[in-house]
Amino acid sequence: MRVTQSMITRSLLDSINQLRTSMDNIQTSIATGKEIRKASDDPQSYLQGTRFREAISRNNQYLKNIDNAKSWIQETLTALDDVRSFVVDAKSTGIQGADISNRGTRSTLANTVDQIIEDVVATANKSYLGRNLFAGSLTQDVTPFDWDGTSVTYNGNTTTLTRQIGESLNVEINVTGSQLESTGLFSSLVELRDALQADDTDAINTAIGNLGDAADGITSLSTALGSILNQLDLSQQHLEAANVNLQGYLSKIEDTDVAEAITHYNNREIAYQAALMTTSRAMKLNIMEFIK
Numbered sequence: 001m002r003v004t005q006s007m008i009t010r011s012l013l014d015s016i017n018q019l020r021t022s023m024d025n026i027q028t029s030i031a032t033g034k035e036i037r038k039a040s041d042d043p044q045s046y047l048q049g050t051r052f053r054e055a056i057s058r059n060n061q062y063l064k065n066i067d068n069a070k071s072w073i074q075e076t077l078t079a080l081d082d083v084r085s086f087v088v089d090a091k092s093t094g095i096q097g098a099d100i101s102n103r104g105t106r107s108t109l110a111n112t113v114d115q116i117i118e119d120v121v122a123t124a125n126k127s128y129l130g131r132n133l134f135a136g137s138l139t140q141d142v143t144p145f146d147w148d149g150t151s152v153t154y155n156g157n158t159t160t161l162t163r164q165i166g167e168s169l170n171v172e173i174n175v176t177g178s179q180l181e182s183t184g185l186f187s188s189l190v191e192l193r194d195a196l197q198a199d200d201t202d203a204i205n206t207a208i209g210n211l212g213d214a215a216d217g218i219t220s221l222s223t224a225l226g227s228i229l230n231q232l233d234l235s236q237q238h239l240e241a242a243n244v245n246l247q248g249y250l251s252k253i254e255d256t257d258v259a260e261a262i263t264h265y266n267n268r269e270i271a272y273q274a275a276l277m278t279t280s281r282a283m284k285l286n287i288m289e290f291i292k
Helices: 005-032 043-098 103-124 177-182 185-197 201-254 258-291
Strands: 145-147 152-154 162-166 169-172
Touching: 043 103, 043 162, 043 185, 043 201, 103 145, 103 185, 152 177, 162 201, 169 201, 177 185, 177 201, 185 201
Parallel strands: none
Antiparallel strands: 145 152, 162 169
C-alpha cells in the first residue's frame, strides 16, 4: 500500500492527540493527588484499593462502637460509684444507730436511710442519651425501679447490651437491674430502715453487715466494667494502628508521585512540541503538493 503524505499527517495528528490526552491525565493526577481514580486506570490496583477502603470503613465503625461503649460504661461506673457512696453513708448511719439506744434518735436515722433509698432508686433510674442504664434491653419507655415506701421493684429485664468492636468480637457493656438487685442493695437498705424504726439493735447490726456485702458486690460490678474498659482501650489502639497501616498501603497504590509525574509531564510536553513541529512541516508539504 502506498503511504501518502496525508496518511502521515493523520498519523502525526493522532500522536498529538494521544500526547495531549496523556498530558491532561498527568495534570489531573497531580491536581487530585490520585494516580488511580477509576478501575480502568489499573484494575488490579483499583481492586486492592477498594479492599483497603472497605477495611478502613469497617474499622471506623468498630471505633465508633468503642466510643459509644466507653461512654456508656463510664456513665454506668459513675452511677455505680454514686450508689456505693449512698450505701457507705447508710452503713455509717446504721453504725451510728447501733451505738445509741435512744428510740427517738433511731427514728430520725431511719428517716435519713429512707431518703438514701430514694436517692439510690433515683440513681438506678438514670439514663444516658435518653436510654436507661440499668433496665437491660428495655432502655426506653420504662422506669427501671419503683419504690413504694416498702420495697423496690425492678421493671427491666436480664438482657445484656453488646457492641461489636471487631470481626466476631462483641463485648457486653451494661449492668442490668437484676445484677444490681443481686448485691442485696435494696433489701439491705430497707432492712436497716425498718430495724432503726423498730429500735431493734440486733437487726440493725445484721443490716450493717449486709450493707457491707452489698458495697462489695457493687465494687465487683465496677471492677468487671473496668476490665471491659481496658479491653476497649486496647482494641481502639489496635484498630487505629491498623487504619494507619491500611491508609499507608492505600496511599502507595493510589497516590501520585508528584516528582515522577512532573518528569513524565515534561517528557510528554517535549514530545508534544516536537510532534507539533513535525506535523506543521508535513502539512506545509501537503500544501506544496496541492499547489503543484
